[in-house]
Amino acid sequence: MGAVRDSLAGFWLQAVRTARLIIGVPDYDTYVQHMRSKHPGQPVMSYPEFFDERMRARYKSGGGRCC
Structure with missing residues (x-):
């Protein structure tokens, strides 16, 4: 039963990614x-910092238009 659970957990992680x-x-x-x-010498962002930075990079259109 553990192998099935591990397999499902692996599938779920890959699906989320x-x-x-x-x-x-x-x-x-x-x-x-x-x-x-x-x-290795640089600091690693926390998850909230990482998420905010990625969202800013994705949606930095410079304007407030929707379309």
Whole structure:
């Protein structure tokens, strides 16, 4: 039964990551892994900081238009 649960948990994590990428929210765990391996001397943003920065980068159109 544990193998089925582990398999479902792995599937769920991958589904969540895929959904986040589809809607444009990058994966925080991937960011942390990248920062630790490629930029070890730099601070790592917290999840709220990371999320806010990604949303600003995505929606920084400079204007308030909706269409």
